[in-house]
Amino acid sequence: MQESGAVDADGLARLQQYLLADTALQDQLVRCWGGSDYVAELCCRRPELLTELIASGDLQRPYQAEELRYKLDALLAEVETEDQLAFQLRRFRQREQVRIIWRDLNRQASMVQTTAELSAMADAAIDAAYQWLYGRCTQDWGVPMGAEADEAPWAQHLVVLGMGKLGACELNLSSDIDLIFSYPCQGETQGGRRSLSNQEFFIRLGQKLIKVLDAPTVEGFVFRVDMRLRPYGQSGALVLSFDAMEQYYQDQGRDWERYAMIKARVVAGDQQRGSELLAMLRPFVYRRYIDFSAVDALRDMKRMIQTEVKRKGMQENVKLGGGGIREVEFIGQAFQLIHGGRDRALQQRPIMGVLAVLQEKEYLPKAAVDQLVDAYVLLRNVEHALQAVDDKQTQKLPEAEVAQRRLAWVMGFEDWAAFKARLQACRDAVQCHFDGVIADPSEQSDEQLDDEGWALFWAGHLSEEDAQARFAEAGYAQPERCSKLVDSLRQGRALQSVQRKGRERIDLFMPMLLAHLAELDAPDEALHRLVPLVESVMRRTAYLVLLMENRSALTQLLTLCASSPWIAEQIARHPMLLDEFLDVDSLFAPPVRGQLADELRQQMMRIPDDDLEQQMEALRYFKTSHVLRVAAAEIAGTLPLMKVSDYLTWIAEVVVCEVVEIAWSNMVARHGTPCGADGEPAPRDFIVIGYGKLGGVELGYGSDLDLVFVHGVDGQRSTDGERSIDNQTFFMRLGQRIIHILNTQTASGQLYEVDMRLRPSGASGLLVNSLEAFERYQQQDAWTWEHQALCRARVIAGSDVLAGRFEQVRGRVLGRERDLDKLREEVVRMRQKMRDNLGTPETAAGTSESSWSADAQFHLKQDHGGIVDIEFMVQYGVLAWSHRHPELYRFSDNIRVLDALEATSLIPAEDADLLREAYKAYRSAAHRLALQNQKGVVGGDAFHTYRQGVCDLWRRLMLEANEQQSGPQ
Known part of the structure; x- marks a missing residue:
């Protein structure tokens, strides 16, 4: 087999002799090779290909x-x-x-x-x-x-x-x-x-x-x-x-x-x-009725395509640009979708056949169809001429003069000007008919909100007094502050360094933005949140075009940024998130866990296995974009609290699973697979255990990940690779690799902050333990608070077999019988220590209602009657009674454990209901505060009924039953 790229000189000589006998063939060769470098190069490399085509007669029929x-x-x-x-x-x-x-x-x-x-x-x-x-x-x-x-x-x-x-x-x-x-x-x-x-x-x-x-x-x-x-x-x-x-x-x-x-x-x-x-x-x-609603779908597609055309500078694209191939196809498909259910003649695939039916059945005048057919044939021939050059998927007209002359010659025109005039006439005709069939009538009126006053202000043509008056009239509460903010943006060094095209886009976008902001209830805050976004895309103004061409996207962006400074910061930090606003339906409907996993797997498949940097960037964008969707859905009210935590937890689980996959593949490629006791390569006997909010399916927007790593093979054995290492070292390095991928700061930020302190022996312990060592520590050395933490632990990634073994270990530890007085004493002591160190100072010393005034503060998590009080009572219940009721440790989240405590009559129904409702109310408030970039602290007079109820139950369950406990709480 001849090597690709080599030229067969003898074969070319034979081809030359073959062609000399046929002048018509010579002319055809000149036109073909003159129009296609791909064919010329291929025939030079494989001349027998052309000689065989000529000899067989296939070339001419x-x-x-x-x-x-x-x-x-x-x-x-x-x-x-x-x-x-x-x-x-x-x-x-x-x-x-x-x-x-x-x-x-x-x-x-x-x-x-x-x-x-x-x-x-x-x-x-x-x-x-x-x-x-x-x-x-x-x-x-x-x-x-x-x-x-x-x-x-x-x-x-x-x-x-x-x-x-x-x-x-x-x-x-x-x-x-x-x-x-x-x-x-x-x-x-x-x-x-x-x-x-x-x-x-x-x-x-x-x-x-x-x-x-x-x-x-x-x-x-x-x-x-x-x-x-x-x-x-x-x-x-x-x-x-x-x-x-x-x-x-x-x-x-x-x-x-x-x-x-x-x-x-x-x-x-x-x-x-x-x-x-x-x-x-x-x-x-094909609907059975005449379906005029189909036109709206085509209009939406048209808008999306036009946005892409403008974003990517594809106006000279004969397929996607105005009056191009796609618009001819849209015209035919509009009639197919509207009338195809009743008129079976329209139920065909080729556009030429559809156009013939449109003329025959008088959906369109003959003259219009003739123009569309002529234009379509010309446009497709141009497309073929462009692609024949290098066998590349392109529909863009050339910019170089030589390439233009070549295209005109291939298309049979004397020069570029004549060809371009004919092409433009065809495209104008297509555009005209397209607008008549597809265009939204509302687009014919001026929908632009960038009125003359805002344009004059942004251009610097208004005096300071007039500018402030303009803001005041538009409903801005602090017109002087807002005017100066926008003026500093306009005069800033960043804008001055933007190239001409980018500056033109910004000059179109800013008046529109200011006018849209004026439609909001609180435009001042929204403006302050949007300015950093504008600054972040100064050199990537295609994002502004996206917003200008998709008014619904701009509206949703402003609404979300006005509702949440956290969202505004995320988008300013990651402007590529603006792509998520193109599909409003998916923006407010985040995918469930299975769909998340499939989507991430598909994205990662396109990245080379050895390109860790690109893998890390893809993971960060995936996480950030999906967390944005969850936040958008929560603000829109389409996701309740429990579902928000579910989605945020699912995102983390899917990401951790993919990180384990990457780290494992990398380690196996370097050192081989760990071997079991029989000396044979063992299955992937490794799990990642999620603790805390991750384990309890209660992640928030800024939550870190409490993780513990466990393996299930003999640590003294070795891997089977050429650079073999012992299994324990393998798993230690695997754990380090996982943490590196999750923790490392890249251009897109950090994936997750990882906390490994809940592993056996804490920060001084091994990074990865065998399951046997994990159980030994839990049974012999762990403190009560570590068993409390185990109540919220569950496997989130790794081997299903080892996960099952871990659940058995967890059940044995949590289900053993305990001295209840000692257990209460240790839980209460740990809770008091946390209050002293983490609670609000003015409320940490007591639970009297006098300390719950509007002037005081209530730390939703750490103060009396807060989240941790509820969690500690639930964990006490699991540790105290699981030996008689193993269903208590079946789940790791507080709500379902409370359901189990109620079902077993260990807690009265009214108390369980109070704890559930208080817990959800506190977490919901914490979520809202996180979206406002605020700490989990509210006024001291907030949630008075819930706090009192939680404190009363704490007193009855954890203090009054323990006579040894004394002193103010």
Whole structure:
């Protein structure tokens, strides 16, 4: 095999002789190589490719149906390995790309023929690769079987849906392919070395299929594969069953997914079952009634695309820019979504067919359709000419003069000016028809809030008195202060150093911002919180464009910043969080734990395993963005307190699990896997135990993580790698690695602050203990307060088997019988010590109501009647009575333990209810204070009823029952 990049001189000589005999072929060669560096370079490297195409006559004719598949099957007949499969697929693509580009640039094929053959090539490659891989996978893992009602078990195949241009048979010369994978029903494989669930089988098969098509090799790639259109997007499972697909689109399918599903087509796998799947999904796509609401969805998509166009400077993009390919497609799809449920003629995929129906059925005038068809053909030919140059996915018109002349020549124009004039006329026509069909009527009026007065102020054209009057009239409470604040921003050094384009954006944004702020109830505070954000994006003003082009995003941003200085600070520190405001629905609906884990896993899969810095940055953004969603939902009132803590805890758990995965992989790559007592590599016998708020599923916005690390193998054994170390050292370094990833300050801040002081022997103890050593310490050496802490402990990451063993140890420690008088004495003593050191001085000395005045302070956590009093009583109950009622230590959170104490009649129902309600009220107040960047302290007269009730119960449960306890409390 000739090396990629090498030039075959002898082959070129033979090709030259071959061409000398045919002048027409010479002209075609000049046009093809002149328009495509990719083809020229490939033919120089592999001249036999072109000579074979010429000799076979394939260069001068269109293919018949299935001809591409026959050719590919012949190439794959002798393939025995996945590497050989990848090689032959890439060689197949090279040959057909040369042929298709040659015919396209020489206008031997129409635009429709070109896109159809490119799509047929993709179909052949996907299905042939799938069939080969399916055969190999069934040898290894068995055949996936399915059985439905009244059916005998049958062998299942994957259904591969092609979306977008592939689904419509409209691929361009360098298209990505959008795919969705599904399979008929649940079951297990049969006949392999070990059984897998059908889903696991098809996930593995799908991953192999993506790799063989997408992975770049020395021969390039076959097709770049995009799976983001599947249910739940990047966070969703790679493969879903038919039932799961139907359920998703029925319950959660969004308008843009209806738009995407219009073009869905079975391109590989089980065609018959795939047709059944599409029939199941058709009611989601096409409503039975005339659906004018669909236009709003397309308008939203248009706004999002326009935002991206402006953010990324893509106005010269013939696909996404104004009057481009996407707008022609939107026009057709608008009519399909509105009328397709009743007019089945519109239920087709190719846009050219849709446009023909629009003319035939008089949805659009003939003249309008003619203009759209002409423009679409020109735009697609331009797209192909741009992509033919280097076989790259681009739709942007060139800026260099030589490249412009080349494009004009390929397109058949005398010069760039003539070509550009024709192109612009077509785009103007498309824009006109697009606006007539899609544009929001409200956009025709001036919605801008940046009125002339604010623009004059920002430009510095108002006197100081007029500027302050302007703020006062707009409802600002401190007009002088606000005027000076904005003026200092305008005259500041940071703004003066911004480049021209950035300054223009800021000059447009600031008047709009000031006018929007004036609509708020408290614009002064919001302004002070937004100014740091503006300063932070001075050199990244694309974020301001995002807000200008998405008024709903700006409105939500102002609302949240006005409600919470903590949110304002987070966004100013991490401006990329502004991307979260593009989708308001997801902003106020954070994903649950499973979705969080899937989303993070998908994000981390795109990062090289050895790029720890990028992994750490991705983890920090993931955590920050999802905590923002939780805060937004709490402020909006869509998440109650208990759910807020659940979500914040889930985020931490998912992050810690991924950190353990990264650290473990790194350690194993360096030192090998720890070996067990039998000398064989042991399973990942390691767990991370969460204590405190993490263990109790009660994390707040600024909570640190109390962690303990435990392993379950013989510490004297060693790892099996070339750089072997003893197991105890391995786990110690693993723990250090985990802490490093969590604790390290990067450009995006710290992931979490980690506290390891609750491990056996505290700061002086080993960083990682064996489970046996952990139990020995808990049974023999631990203080009562350490057993109290164990009440709030649970495994959050690591081995399920070791986690089960830990729960048994925890049960033995917490469930042993104790001397109740001694236990009360030790709990009360520890509580008093905490009050003395951490409580509010004026209230720590007593519980009388005189110390609870409005002038005093109440520390929600540490003062009398506060959170810790409740927690200590709950922990006392667990330690005192678990030997008779093991259900008390089943859960680690206070609310469910209180439920158990009530259910066992150890605490009266009215007392349990009081503690639950007080606990939730205190924590809710603490959350609100955290969002205001305030400490967990309120006025001394707050929560009087709850405090009194908690203090009374503390006195009855913890003091009066212990006659030895004396002195003021």
